[in-house]
Amino acid sequence: xxxxxxxxxxxxxxxxxxxxxxxxxxxxxxxxxxxxxxxxxxxxxxxxxxxxxxxxxxxxxxxxxxxxxxxxxxxxxxxxxxxxxxxxxxxxxxxxxxxxxxxxxxxxxxxxxxxxxxxxxxxxxxxxxxxxxxxxxxxxxxxxxxxxxxx
Numbered sequence: 001x002x003x004x005x006x007x008x009x010x011x012x013x014x015x016x017x018x019x020x021x022x023x024x025x026x027x028x029x030x031x032x033x034x035x036x037x038x039x040x041x042x043x044x045x046x047x048x049x050x051x052x053x054x055x056x057x058x059x060x061x062x063x064x065x066x067x068x069x070x071x072x073x074x075x076x077x078x079x080x081x082x083x084x085x086x087x088x089x090x091x092x093x094x095x096x097x098x099x100x101x102x103x104x105x106x107x108x109x110x111x112x113x114x115x116x117x118x119x120x121x122x123x124x125x126x127x128x129x130x131x132x133x134x135x136x137x138x139x140x141x142x143x144x145x146x147x148x149x150x151x
Contacts, residue, residue: 065106065113069095069131073122077131092134099138115143 070078075087077095084094099115106113115135119128135143 065102065109065111067099067102067113067115069115069117071117071119071123071127071131073120075124075127077127090130092130095131096134096137099134099140103138103140112142113140115140117143117145119145119147121147 068078068080070081072078072087077084077092079095079098084098085092102113117128117131132143
């Protein structure tokens with residue numbers, strides 16, 4: 001019996017060392033996975049595009065007319081630093097009339113009119129909508145907005 005105990009004790013003390021075969025199997029499985037996954041990737045196609053060359057302008061290109069509309073905190077509306085209408089006027093007839101004249105002048109000169117609306121931080125949204133209504137009546141579509149005063 002004592003020999004069996006020694007044999008069990010001896011087999012328990014045997015160090016098998018670092019087994020590399022399972023590690024190689026795992027590496028090959030991972031390599032196989034990436035090879036299969038790389039085959040399903042779509043390749044980018046090259047697009048041959050011809051860029052436009054330089055073409056001399058046919059006529060003198062005119063810069064568009066730029067108009068600024070400022071809306072103050074109290075509701076006063078300024079067109080290019082000129083006050084129009086009273087702060088209480090809802091329909092903004094003077095502003096709409098001036099915008100219609102500017103639109104007609106720009107159409108006669110074959111140029112575009114660009115309008116930038118500057119609204120102060122405390123300006124009422126209702127007043128901004130009133131200005132947009134005046135721009136709609138003048139049929140001006142190129143409008144940008146900026147918060148605060150012009151720089």
